[in-house]
Each structure stands twice: as C-alpha cells, then as structure tokens.
Amino acid sequence: MQVSIKWLKDYIDFNETAEKLADMLTMAGVPVENVIDPGEGLDKVITGRIEKIEPHQDSDHLQICTMNVGNSENIIIVTGAQNVAEGQIVPVAMVGAHLPNGMKISKGKLRGVMSYGMLCSAQELKLDLETLPENQKTGIFILPADTTVGINVKDHLGLNDKVLEFELTANRSDCFSVFGLVREIAALTGNKIKWPNIAVKEDEPTKISDCFSAEIKDHDLCSRFSTRMLKNVKIGPSPEWMQQRLDGAGIRPINNVVDVTNFVMIELGQPMHAYDYDEISGQKLTARRAVEGELLHTLDDTSRKAKKDMLVIADSEKAAGLAGIMGGFETEISEKTTTVILESAKFYGPSIRRTARACGLSSEASGRFERGTDSENTLRALDRAAQLLQEMGACNVCTGIVDVYPQPQQSITVNFTPEQINQHLGTAIPKQTMIDILNKLEIKTTDNGADITAYIPSWRNDISCMQDISEEISRIYGFDNIAATLPSGAALQGSQSEQQTFIDKVKDLMCSMGLYETVSFAFTHPSMFDKLNVPAEHHIRQAVPIMNPLTDDYPLVRTCLLTSVMENLARNFAHKNNDVKIFEVASVFQPVNLPVTELPVEKTKLAGALTGRRNQLGWNQSNDNLDFFDAKGIIEELLEKLAITRYTVEAGEHFAMHPGKTAVFKKGRDIIFQVGELHPSAAVAFGITKPVYIFSADIETLIKYQAKAVKSKSLPKYPAVSRDLAVIVDSTVDAGLIQKTITKSAGQYLVNLDLFDVYEGKQIEDGKKSMAFSLMFQANEKTLTDEEIDIHFSKITAELEKSCNAVLRS
Known part of the structure; x- marks a missing residue:
C-alpha cells in the first residue's frame, strides 16, 4: 500500500514533513516502510524552449541548440538528438544537475563548442515508459507546446510530491485506504478532516431495476452485492490530477472508467469492478460457486479452469470473472462501451485468499478482500465512482441501485x-x-x-x-x-518435558554412533506410498490434503516418517554421496477421519537408513559394506543406552522391508523397533541399486519402556562360571525363541547369554541347524559349584527339548 502526500492533503491539512509524518504513523502502529521521492534528481532540470538550431561544423550528427530557460540570457547546449526542432519545449538538465539515472551534468566542450547543460529523454528522467506514446519513448522528451518556460520539470510533470510506502499488518484493513490513513493522521495531529461531499445526481430516467438484476447464491462467500448503472459512457483518459494520484499509489492509468474504480478502491478501501452491460448475457450477474472445471477467460487473456470452491461472478451463460480478483475478458471495458455496470461487493476474505493463491493471481483488490472490507461501504463506493465520472462529463447515472444484502452486518x-x-x-x-x-x-x-x-x-x-x-x-x-515497568508475578523456571528430554537423548546417542540427523518438511506426495509398497487399505495412506501446498511435490501432510528418510536418501544418491547413515526424529499426523473435522493425531517417530561402506575410506580401514547386523547393532546399542531391557528380537514383516530380512524388537505385545533391508521393489522405485537398511520406531513406545529408575549394585566378589551349550534345532527356529527359553528356565544365577555359532552343513541333518550359546552364571553371595550349575543346565536342556524340539549336540 502506498499513497502520495498530495492525496492525503486533499482531505486534511498538516504541516509535518513526509518523514515526520511517517515517523508519527509508525509509532502509532501504522508502519511506514519507506518515503519515496518521485522527483528525486530533478531539482536542476527545468523546462526550456529551443530558439535556434545550427549544425555543428566539426560533426555530422551534433547540433547546437540556443535555449531559452527563463533567464535573461539564453544558453548553448550541444546535443546529438535528431528529434528536436526549433520552438519545441524540452527538459533541460542544468550544470550541477544529478539525474535519477546517476548522470552528473557539468559544462564542457563538444568538438570545440561549449555546452552548458543537456537535453533529457524520458529514460534519463526515469519516467514510466509504459504510459508514454511510442514516439516519446526514445529521443528527447518533448513537452506540450503550452508548457511554461523556466519552471522545474517535476512541477510540470506532477512529480513534486512524496509517497509513503506502508507495510501494514493484516488486521488494519481500514488503513488500506486513503480515508483510513486520514483518520489516523487526524487523530495524531488534531487537525480537522475535509471529507468530500459524496452525492450523485441520477440524471438518466432509466431505472436499473427495469433492465438489470443481481443475485447471491452462496451467502457464505458473498454477503453483499451492490450495482449501479451508467449510460452514455464516453471512454477516454482520466483527468491529469487523478492520473497523478494513481501513479503515486503505484497504479498505471488506463481509461476514465477503470481509473475511477481504482481511485475509489484506494480512496475508500472498497474494490470495485466495471462491466460492459451489453456483453452481460441475460442482463444479470450472480455471485456463486464455480462449477468444477468451468472455463473462465480472465482479463489477462488467459483461459482458466475454475475449481468448485472458487467464487465467481457469472451472467446467465458463463462465469464473467473471478470474484474479488480479476474480471472476465468478454465483459471488459473497451472503447466501444456505452453502458456500464459498476459492481461493489463484500466477499469472504479466506475464500478470496485461497482462490488468488490457487490461480497465482494477486491484486490490489484481492489484497483488500483478503483482509476484510467494510460491507457498509459498498453503496458509498458506487456513489463516489458515479459522481467522479459524472463530474468528468463521461456518463449519465441511471435511477436507483440493485443492492442484495440479505443479512446486514450487526454493529459491535x-x-x-x-x-x-x-x-x-x-x-x-x-x-x-x-x-x-x-x-x-x-x-x-x-x-x-x-x-x-x-x-x-x-x-x-x-x-x-x-x-x-x-x-x-x-x-x-x-x-x-507509558512508563516502562518490569512484569510482576511469580517467576517460574522453564524446563523441557519428559518427551523433549528423551528425544534429545535419542538424538545424541544416534549421532554418537556415527549417524547424521536430517530435518524435513512435514509434507509428502501420494507417490511415496506406492514406492514404499504401502498396502491400499493401510491407514497411513489416509493423509490430510493441504489446501494451499507450498509446491505440487508436497500436497499431503506426512503420515509416515520413512517417506522423508527415503526422500533424503535418494537426494544423497543423486549428489553421488553413496555412503549414508541418517536418522530423523519428527512428527507424523494421522487424521481421525477424512475430510478433517477435528485435529489429526500427532505422533513422534524415529526412522533412519544406512547404506554404503562401514568405515571411511582409508589405507588402514577395511572396505566392507554395511549389512543388516550393523543396523541391528545400532538399535541394540540405543536400547541399551536407554535402559530398555528384556526385549525379544523376532523375524517380522514390514511393507517397506525385505521379507526374510526383517526383524522386530518386541516388549510384551508392543513392537518397539522394526529394522530390515529395504524391499527390492522399493529400491527399484527409488532408483537405488545397492542394499539399504532402514529402521523405524515410535518415540512414545520407547519412553513407555525405558527404565524409570536405574539401580546400582556393587561389583561381584565371587567368580563367574561359564558353560557352552550347543543344540540342534529345525532350521526354521530362530535364535530369539531359544534365548527366551534359556532365560526363562536358567534360574536366578544366569547373568549373560550370547549366541556365538550357527552351523548348517554336512554333519547336520537336512532341515536342521546347530546353534551354540555361551552361558555365564554368577552369584553375589557365594562361589557356585559345578553341581549347582548342572541342576540349572539340566532344566535348560529339558525345556529346550520340550519347547523347541532341540537336541543336545555332542
């Protein structure tokens, strides 16, 4: 939002400089970002008339101009411009001028002739070339023949002004208008406001209600829809003073009708739109939701497909514009327009914001509707626009208005x-x-x-x-x-929650084992579920869609942390980083139901991936690659440091992991960790050609099973007794079952159990395997005898034979 000082002074007098006023407004909560001087660099550029032109004797392209710049004596200026003629009035940069383009003017000789200044082009004055005719965009800028000689050029061009550029907060929608800013200035300076008398004379007997109608079909998106009708419209340029006001607001003048709607929008804060009445099918406009896929040809000459949640203004045949954002191409004001419908409405801000973002369109109008406009201002805006056009002699105003306002705004x-x-x-x-x-x-x-x-x-x-x-x-x-005071009250020391402290500990432990932490957006794409082999009916496919996604790559809220981990892994591979050890601790969001009617369930997960070499490349390091047991070892080390014990490790299944190469860590019925090799089809989907090992856990479950209190005990005084046990079992029996059976039947003196050998070969029957375990027994109060150990050992072998069909290997 920007506005010129001249425009503000149209409604209130004040003596403060632009800089002082900007400071006062900023301190009052209406922040001014910048004070712009559109005439900067033009202080010594004045209007001059070319009295005489002579060719330069020593040049075939230079000309010697005798200039009348309003002084007692004429000056000589040598120029290379070819579009100048005697009698023309042009901008003259005098000696000492410092032009907006950075050029500094000094006197000097050109091929032996002294020159005391420079004739200026529009580019050198940094004028807006889009508003100029083609013949003025290049060469010396020619001023009108009736321009006074010897005056500062910025006075003639209306650049003797300053512009305040505001950086307003979203809640101050009233200050997105000149009237709103004038109220603020009046409150700060105590000066009286000179409000314009807004009164329109209905000088056309035609009643708008006889030839035009309006309707609101979706009241939740449009609460008021007001229109006026103008006849005998004469399209032309708007007055110079209005063009200067719009230039100061950063809006390019187009024609009198469009300029007036823009002027009223900035003045009153009420966006408006003008329609060519003869191009409105059925002579009726309706504010309604768009039909899904409905085609809309907007003013930027672009065909768009509307979505069903967008609000459009439609005639009896088609959508005639995106409400509050951009009008339709077919109903735009043109030189052939003779009858105009002015529209002034109140639209639901969030709907306009979503539509503008979805279409990639943002305008002065949409910005105001997004922040909220005054529904009581629609008729005032119509009258103001009709009044201004009427004062220009550009129209006749029809009798009456069409105002659809079913539920008037309640005062507060x-x-x-x-x-x-x-x-x-x-x-x-x-x-x-x-x-x-x-x-x-x-x-x-x-x-x-x-x-x-x-x-x-x-x-x-x-x-x-x-x-x-x-x-x-x-x-x-x-x-x-207001005096500065310290806040009173009880001072409380901030602290982390149990979960935050636990997560910090997990991160430290993972990093200490050589893994790198990653941080990702909490968004994903539906294709990630297919790449990870997520079953069609699995709950993690039920992700919350984002109404306004950052990019098309992230339209969903994440329900599985492995999607982010695999995306980061694939990005590393794309950058030729093939040795990767990464993990992430972050939230996933599972909706209770879709569409969302309540907040999703947020859970914190831990996930990671490992691939590549086990050690950094070096002459004294092995070149072995990571395998499943590296990943499993990291999990076991983490659980040990977190004091989570008495868990079992079993073969398991996971949609993203290789069948037969997946393990689950269980505590009771709860799965506390899943680890395994990436499923071959998932590897192909991500373009990965080497083994990758992934793991996943639920933070809340890990917290549940961590030791709440750690007890210490003195080192044992008595020696331990070690026994080896080798059994032959079916090849389908896993080590976890045997370890569980041994632990259950070994009694109180078993302090350690390790699997140290697995053998399948010639000396073992087909379908069988040999598993050897090292058992350590120890007591705190005595030295155990062989007889005592034998009793426990017999119980172990008996239970293994009964539960696992195990045979003691001789």
Whole structure:
C-alpha cells in the first residue's frame, strides 16, 4: 500500500514533513516502510524552449541548440538528438544537475563548442515508459507546446510530491485506504478532516431495476452485492490530477472508467469492478460457486479452469470473472462501451485468499478482500465512482441501485472501565482522555458513569473487546508516554518435558554412533506410498490434503516418517554421496477421519537408513559394506543406552522391508523397533541399486519402556562360571525363541547369554541347524559349584527339548 502526500492533503491539512509524518504513523502502529521521492534528481532540470538550431561544423550528427530557460540570457547546449526542432519545449538538465539515472551534468566542450547543460529523454528522467506514446519513448522528451518556460520539470510533470510506502499488518484493513490513513493522521495531529461531499445526481430516467438484476447464491462467500448503472459512457483518459494520484499509489492509468474504480478502491478501501452491460448475457450477474472445471477467460487473456470452491461472478451463460480478483475478458471495458455496470461487493476474505493463491493471481483488490472490507461501504463506493465520472462529463447515472444484502452486518459495542484499561496498560490515563482519543478515531462513546460504551464503526473489524480498545488508546496516547515497568508475578523456571528430554537423548546417542540427523518438511506426495509398497487399505495412506501446498511435490501432510528418510536418501544418491547413515526424529499426523473435522493425531517417530561402506575410506580401514547386523547393532546399542531391557528380537514383516530380512524388537505385545533391508521393489522405485537398511520406531513406545529408575549394585566378589551349550534345532527356529527359553528356565544365577555359532552343513541333518550359546552364571553371595550349575543346565536342556524340539549336540 502506498499513497502520495498530495492525496492525503486533499482531505486534511498538516504541516509535518513526509518523514515526520511517517515517523508519527509508525509509532502509532501504522508502519511506514519507506518515503519515496518521485522527483528525486530533478531539482536542476527545468523546462526550456529551443530558439535556434545550427549544425555543428566539426560533426555530422551534433547540433547546437540556443535555449531559452527563463533567464535573461539564453544558453548553448550541444546535443546529438535528431528529434528536436526549433520552438519545441524540452527538459533541460542544468550544470550541477544529478539525474535519477546517476548522470552528473557539468559544462564542457563538444568538438570545440561549449555546452552548458543537456537535453533529457524520458529514460534519463526515469519516467514510466509504459504510459508514454511510442514516439516519446526514445529521443528527447518533448513537452506540450503550452508548457511554461523556466519552471522545474517535476512541477510540470506532477512529480513534486512524496509517497509513503506502508507495510501494514493484516488486521488494519481500514488503513488500506486513503480515508483510513486520514483518520489516523487526524487523530495524531488534531487537525480537522475535509471529507468530500459524496452525492450523485441520477440524471438518466432509466431505472436499473427495469433492465438489470443481481443475485447471491452462496451467502457464505458473498454477503453483499451492490450495482449501479451508467449510460452514455464516453471512454477516454482520466483527468491529469487523478492520473497523478494513481501513479503515486503505484497504479498505471488506463481509461476514465477503470481509473475511477481504482481511485475509489484506494480512496475508500472498497474494490470495485466495471462491466460492459451489453456483453452481460441475460442482463444479470450472480455471485456463486464455480462449477468444477468451468472455463473462465480472465482479463489477462488467459483461459482458466475454475475449481468448485472458487467464487465467481457469472451472467446467465458463463462465469464473467473471478470474484474479488480479476474480471472476465468478454465483459471488459473497451472503447466501444456505452453502458456500464459498476459492481461493489463484500466477499469472504479466506475464500478470496485461497482462490488468488490457487490461480497465482494477486491484486490490489484481492489484497483488500483478503483482509476484510467494510460491507457498509459498498453503496458509498458506487456513489463516489458515479459522481467522479459524472463530474468528468463521461456518463449519465441511471435511477436507483440493485443492492442484495440479505443479512446486514450487526454493529459491535464494547463496554469497559477506565480502571480496566489502566490496569491492562500499567498507566493512569484519565477517563476523559480515553474518550477524546476514541472520538478522534471516530469511535463514538457513551459515558455511563461507572463504565464507558464504545460503538465500533463498521470499518474497524479488528476491534471486538476491551484489550483492542486499550491498544487504540495506548498507540494514540503514545507508547513513549507509558512508563516502562518490569512484569510482576511469580517467576517460574522453564524446563523441557519428559518427551523433549528423551528425544534429545535419542538424538545424541544416534549421532554418537556415527549417524547424521536430517530435518524435513512435514509434507509428502501420494507417490511415496506406492514406492514404499504401502498396502491400499493401510491407514497411513489416509493423509490430510493441504489446501494451499507450498509446491505440487508436497500436497499431503506426512503420515509416515520413512517417506522423508527415503526422500533424503535418494537426494544423497543423486549428489553421488553413496555412503549414508541418517536418522530423523519428527512428527507424523494421522487424521481421525477424512475430510478433517477435528485435529489429526500427532505422533513422534524415529526412522533412519544406512547404506554404503562401514568405515571411511582409508589405507588402514577395511572396505566392507554395511549389512543388516550393523543396523541391528545400532538399535541394540540405543536400547541399551536407554535402559530398555528384556526385549525379544523376532523375524517380522514390514511393507517397506525385505521379507526374510526383517526383524522386530518386541516388549510384551508392543513392537518397539522394526529394522530390515529395504524391499527390492522399493529400491527399484527409488532408483537405488545397492542394499539399504532402514529402521523405524515410535518415540512414545520407547519412553513407555525405558527404565524409570536405574539401580546400582556393587561389583561381584565371587567368580563367574561359564558353560557352552550347543543344540540342534529345525532350521526354521530362530535364535530369539531359544534365548527366551534359556532365560526363562536358567534360574536366578544366569547373568549373560550370547549366541556365538550357527552351523548348517554336512554333519547336520537336512532341515536342521546347530546353534551354540555361551552361558555365564554368577552369584553375589557365594562361589557356585559345578553341581549347582548342572541342576540349572539340566532344566535348560529339558525345556529346550520340550519347547523347541532341540537336541543336545555332542
């Protein structure tokens, strides 16, 4: 949002400089980002008339111009321009001028002739070339023949102004208008506002209701739809003063009708649109939701397919424009237009924002609708636009309006006491001062004695409670006038939750084992589920769709952390980094139902991947590759450091892992970890040609089983006894079952159990395998005898024979 000082002074007088005013507004919560001087560099550029042109004797392209610049004596300027002629009035940069393009002008000789300045082109003056005719875009800029000689060129071009560029917060939609800013200036300076008298004379007997109608079909997206009709419209340029005001606002003038709608939008904060009445099929406009896939030809000459949630303005045959964003190509104002329908409406801001983002269109109008406009301002905007065109002699105004406003906006009142305000701000502002400040902001009040009632105007949609009132009072009273005080109350020391502390510990442990942490967006793509072999009915396919995704690559909220891990792994491979050890701890979001009616369930997961060489490349390091047991060892080390014990490891299944090369760590019925080789089809889908080992866990489950209290005990005084046990079992029996059986039957003295050999070969029957375990027994109160160990050993072999069909190997 930007506006010129001249435009502000049309409605209020003030003596403050642009810089001072910018500082006052910024300190009052209406931040000014920049003060722009459109005439910068033109201080010594004046208008001059070419009295005489002579060819240069020593050049075939230079000309000697005798210039009248309003002084007692003419000056000589040598130029190479060929589009100049005697009698023309042109911009003259005098000696000492420092032009906007950085050129500094000094006197000097050109082929022996002294030159005391330079004739300027539009480019050298940094004028907007798009607004100029073709013959003025190059060569010396020719001014009108009636231009006064000897005046500063920025006075003639209307550049003797300054422009305030605002960086407004989204809640101050009222300040996205000149009227809103004028109210702020009046409150800060105490000066009186000179509001224009908005009155339109309906000088055309035709009633709009007899030849035009309007309708709102979707009231949740459009709450008011108002129109006026203009006849005998004469399309032409708008007045110079209006073009200068629009230039200061950063809007390029087009023609009188379009310029007036833009002018009213900036002035009142109410976007408008003008339609060619003769191009409206059925002479009716309807605000409705678009039909899915409905074609729309917009003003930028682009055909678009509308989505069903978008709001369009349609005639009886087609969509005639994207509501609040861009009008339709067929109904645009052209030189042939003679009858105009002016539209002024109130649209639902979030709908306009979503549509603008989906279409990649953003405009001055959409920005205002997104922040919220004043529904009580639609008729005023229509009258203002009709008045301005009428004053230009550009139209006749038809009788009446068509105003569809089924549910008028309810006024808001806020009751408060001065004590509440002062307690909230830590001030002692008198009651009357508060009332005066609110009245300056055109917020009417009633003093009820004990409390005050504030009647919030329709344009202040950001005020709804006492805290908002206190903000208005404090910013006009002056933040500098409020004494700084330290907050009172009990001081509490911040701390991390148990889960946060646990996650930090997990990250430290993983990094200590040589893995790198990754951080990813919490988004994914549906194709990732297919690449990871997720079953069609699996719950993680039920992901929350994002209404406005950052890119087309991330349309869903993540439900599985392995999608992010595999994406990072594939990115590493693409950059020729083939030795990868990564992990990530992050949230996944599982919706309760779709479409979403309540917040998704958020769970924190741990996932990772390993591939490539086990050690860094070096002359003294082996060149072995990582395998399944490296991944399994990392999990076992992590669980040991987290004091999670008495778990079992079994063969398992996972949709993304290789069948037969997958293990699950279980504690009771809960799976605390899954680890395995990446499924071959998943590897192909990601373009991976080497073994990759992945793992996944649920943080909440790990927290559940970590030791709550760690007990210490003294080192044993008595020696341990070691026994080896070799059994022959079916090849389908896994080590976890045997270890579980041994542990269960070994008694209280078993302190360690390790599998140290697995053998299948000639000396073993087909379908069988030999597994050898090392058992260590130890007691804290005595040295164990062989007889005591034999008792426990016999129980172990008996239980293995019974539960696992194991045979003791001799």
